[in-house]
Amino acid sequence: xxxxxxxxxxxxxxxxxxxxxxxxxxxxxxxxxxxxxxxxxxxxxxxxxxxxxxxxxxxxxxxxxxxxxxxxxxxxxxxxxxxxxxxxxxxxxxxxxxxxxxxxxxxxxxxxx
Numbered sequence: 373x374x375x376x377x378x379x380x381x382x383x384x385x386x387x388x389x390x391x392x393x394x395x396x397x398x399x400x401x402x403x404x405x406x407x408x409x410x411x412x413x414x415x416x417x418x419x420x421x422x423x424x425x426x427x428x429x430x431x432x433x434x435x436x437x438x439x440x441x442x443x444x445x446x447x448x449x450x451x452x453x454x455x456x457x458x459x460x461x462x463x464x465x466x467x468x469x470x471x472x473x474x475x476x477x478x479x480x481x482x483x484x485x
Contacts, residue, residue: 376478377420379471380431384413386467387438390460397456402445406464409438432475439468 374382387410394403413434420427442465449457 374474376428376431376471376475377417377424379474380413380420381417383435383467383471384410384417386410387413387464390464394457394460406438406442409434428475428478432472432479435468435471435475439465439472442468 387406391403391406391410394400395407413431416427416431416434420431442461446458446461446465449461
């Protein structure tokens with residue numbers, strides 16, 4: 373299991389890169405929503421060492437929000453049979469889910485100490 377800080381960076385990169393890919397392929401402005409959240413998470417990555425508890429909780433909230441919000445585009449990609457879009461949205465969700473798991477395990481470990 374990787375550290376929450378590393379998963380924060382990887383999730384932000386995945387959201388930014390796949391969101392931009394979706395935007396340039398579909399030219400839909402809603403594809404930039406994950407990019408926006410990815411940029412916020414990327415900024416959180418740089419402030420993580422200063423206030424780790426605060427940034428971790430903010431990051432978990434944002435990642436959870438993105439994870440849940442991506443169910444709508446996922447269902448649309450399934451109904452449209454858009455395999456490329458399904459892969460993009462699925463990868464973004466998997467990245468967010470992995471980050472959530474890492475953060476929750478980190479919280480549980482810190483609480484047990």
